[in-house]
Amino acid sequence: MSKTKPTDNNSLPFLETKKSVAKVLNNYIQTSKDCKGNVLVQKSPQEIAEELNLKELFEKGFKDLTDLESFIKIYLKHTNHLRNPRYVGHQVAVPQDLSGIPDWIHGTINNPSSLYEMGPSGATLEGFMINWMLSKLNWFKGNDLYDFSNHKDNGSGTLTHGGSIANMTALSAARAKIAPESWMEGSPKDLVVMGPSTSHYSIVRSLSIMGMGKNSFIPVPVDTNEVIQTEALENIYAQIKKDGKRVMAVVANACATSTGLFDPLNKMADFCKKHQLWFHVDGAHGAVALLSKKNKHKVNGIKYADSIIWDAHKMLRVPALCTAVLFKQQEDQWNSFHQKGSYVFHENEVVGIDSMPYTIECTKSALGTKLFWSFALEGKKAISLFVENTFQQAQDLYTYLNERIDFYCPYIPQSNILCFQYCPDKLSNIQQLKLRYALINSGKFYITSCEINGERFLRTVLSNPLTQQEDFIAMANTIKSLAEALFFEKRQ
Numbered sequence: 001m002s003k004t005k006p007t008d009n010n011s012l013p014f015l016e017t018k019k020s021v022a023k024v025l026n027n028y029i030q031t032s033k034d035c036k037g038n039v040l041v042q043k044s045p046q047e048i049a050e051e052l053n054l055k056e057l058f059e060k061g062f063k064d065l066t067d068l069e070s071f072i073k074i075y076l077k078h079t080n081h082l083r084n085p086r087y088v089g090h091q092v093a094v095p096q097d098l099s100g101i102p103d104w105i106h107g108t109i110n111n112p113s114s115l116y117e118m119g120p121s122g123a124t125l126e127g128f129m130i131n132w133m134l135s136k137l138n139w140f141k142g143n144d145l146y147d148f149s150n151h152k153d154n155g156s157g158t159l160t161h162g163g164s165i166a167n168m169t170a171l172s173a174a175r176a177k178i179a180p181e182s183w184m185e186g187s188p189k190d191l192v193v194m195g196p197s198t199s200h201y202s203i204v205r206s207l208s209i210m211g212m213g214k215n216s217f218i219p220v221p222v223d224t225n226e227v228i229q230t231e232a233l234e235n236i237y238a239q240i241k242k243d244g245k246r247v248m249a250v251v252a253n254a255c256a257t258s259t260g261l262f263d264p265l266n267k268m269a270d271f272c273k274k275h276q277l278w279f280h281v282d283g284a285h286g287a288v289a290l291l292s293k294k295n296k297h298k299v300n301g302i303k304y305a306d307s308i309i310w311d312a313h314k315m316l317r318v319p320a321l322c323t324a325v326l327f328k329q330q331e332d333q334w335n336s337f338h339q340k341g342s343y344v345f346h347e348n349e350v351v352g353i354d355s356m357p358y359t360i361e362c363t364k365s366a367l368g369t370k371l372f373w374s375f376a377l378e379g380k381k382a383i384s385l386f387v388e389n390t391f392q393q394a395q396d397l398y399t400y401l402n403e404r405i406d407f408y409c410p411y412i413p414q415s416n417i418l419c420f421q422y423c424p425d426k427l428s429n430i431q432q433l434k435l436r437y438a439l440i441n442s443g444k445f446y447i448t449s450c451e452i453n454g455e456r457f458l459r460t461v462l463s464n465p466l467t468q469q470e471d472f473i474a475m476a477n478t479i480k481s482l483a484e485a486l487f488f489e490k491r492q
Contacts, residue, residue: 012065020069028076029097032083033466038443039084041077048078080446085467086475088460089446091257091285091314091417096377099319102369113366114356124148126368127353130157133310133324136290137303148353156330158355159322159367163284163311164202165360166325170307171206173327173336174249174278177306180335187212192240194218195251196228196263200282203251224453225411226256230267237275249278249306254299255286258450258459259410260394260417262286265301273304281305284323286415288315291384295391298414306332312367315387315416315463317374322367333358386465390416393462400472406480410452419450419457422479429456431487438482445475 031037043051052074062068081087082094111119113126127148134140139155150156160166171193179188191212195203197219204217220236221229233250240247250272252263265281272279281287281302287310289295290302302308308326312318327333336358356362375383394413401407401420409420421432433456436449448459458479 011061012068017065017068020065021072024069024072024076025100028081029083032081033085035084035086037081037084039087039446040080040440041443042441043078051078083464083466084446085464085471086445087464088462088467088471088475089448091311091461092320092463093313093315093317094464095317095319096374098377099317099370099374102366102373103319106366106369111366112363113368114354114359114361114364116353119366122366122369123353123355124368125366125372126159126355129368129371130159130324130326133157133326137308137326137328139303139326139328150330154330155326155328156333156358157324157326158333158359159312159324159364159371160359160361161323161364161367162313162321163200163282163309163323164205166284166309166311166323167200167202167280167282168206168209169325169336169358169360170280170309170327171203171249172210173307173332174280175210176335177278177332178246178248183337188246190245191248192216192218192245193249193251194220194233194236194240194247196220196222196226196253196256198222198226198256198258199251199253200257200284203282225261226259226452227261228252228263228268230264230271233268233271237271247275247277249280252279252281252305254281254283254289254302255415255417257285258417258452259419260285260413260415260461261411262289262298262414265299265305267301269301269304278307279305281308283308284311285314285417287311288387289391289415291380292388292391294388295415312371312374315390316371316383317386318370322370389465390462393467394418394460396469397460397462397472400469401476404476407476410457416462417459418462419452419459421455421457422483424455427483427487429454432456432458434486435479435483438486439475439479442478442482444478447475 052071057071082092111122113119113122116123128145131140131142131145134155134157137155141151141154160169175182175187175191179191182188187210193207193216195217204214207216208214218236218240221232223229237247250268252265252268254265255262269279283302286299287308289299306328310324310326312322312324313320394416397418398409398413402409406423407420408424409418422435433449436447436458440446450457450459
């Protein structure tokens with residue numbers, strides 16, 4: 001037997017290292033907010049790898065604190081600067097300055113929260129935040145958010161690493177409801193899911209992973225702005241029954257990923273109630289309207305759903321990933337996964353909250369801590385004001401662009417997402433896309449793009465509270481200048 005004493009020493013001092021990293025991150029945050037530098041500068045992976053000196057660090061590690069600090073500075077240089085007011089890109093939260101602390105804590109203690117005894121604090125915070133989310137839907141029957149007992153007719157839920165896992169979890173519960181034998185025998189061949197043709201790709205992906213196949217999704221037509229045409233529901237449902245199929249679930253967008261527009265949830269809820277169908281709302285982005293008195297009407301009918309997903313890493317300022325999957329009836333969550341692991345699932349009552357039996361993930365980080373922290377930094381009123389402000393930012397951008405003759409907006413925004421085109425009478429779909437790449441390659445702005453009914457649009461997601469009217473003006477003028485240089489000067 002070896003007499004060598006095992007060691008677990010860090011080569012760098014803990015406190016000094018943390019202070020050094022904090023100093024570098026603080027500088028990163030401030031320069032981003034002050035627009036000092038580009039939003040994004042893209043280099044090839046090989047160039048970045050060489051600049052980071054990956055081979056040597058991988059073999060020998062950091063020599064000292066200066067080595068580590070240099071690595072972080074180079075790493076940060078090659079990132080997308082979300083705190084820059086001119087980042088108006090993907091549906092990813094612009095977090096508060098101190099949002100990274102829960103990840104620091106979790107990375108230090110490494111307490112998974114899916115088993116209570118492995119991470120009591122994290123599991124408690126998850127239970128608390130799930131209770132709060134349920135209360136916004138009137139699905140919480142307890143008298144206090146500290147009440148973690150199973151009340152009759154109470155809702156339930158869990159936090160997952162992203163909306164794709166959450167959608168699959170909800171659809172699994174819907175399948176267990178209509179075909180409880182499917183866990184042992186496989187999915188019946190007659191099950192289908194209805195939803196807008198613009199449903200998030202994770203819906204079809206989930207159905208394929210569940211063994212139901214892509215063709216089990218029955219698309220419902222959408223209008224020119226990709227909002228579901230509810231008048232088509234009855235005819236499509238009648239045809240499904242005529243074909244000998246059963247509807248496992250009906251899916252609604254709240255809101256659509258492309259346009260940020262909401263499906264009419266009340267009408268869809270009425271349809272589902274009439275035919276006793278499972279109603280699932282993909283509220284990954286737009287469920288936050290529940291927190292705004294001004295915008296809450298946009299999700300009227302959401303409380304009648306059987307299941308909902310709600311991404312905290314989109315509009316609640318939580319760093320990725322953190323998504324809630326919520327159920328109106330707790331039994332539906334309990335029945336979602338019928339399985340047994342003797343080393344983790346026990347017959348006898350245990351202390352606290354175990355989410356492992358109800359999620360695809362076995363080991364997951366303390367997502368409840370990240371979500372709670374977002375509110376604790378400023379208070380829940382500040383989060384509600386943030387949501388209202390981002391929705392208003394999209395309205396302000398729409399108003400500005402709509403007043404210019406060289407821009408076209410196809411709809412009035414309902415959330416913080418707005419799509420538009422520059423000179424659509426002169427530029428093709430390919431040219432609109434080229435214009436987007438020219439804009440982000442300039443480093444001055446970061447936006448995205450999407451297709452709406454076959455037409456290419458430039459797309460913005462307003463998530464930065466520092467973004468102002470002057471940024472909208474600068475973006476529009478930059479787009480105009482780039483278009484003239486790319487397309488119009490060549491014609492002269």
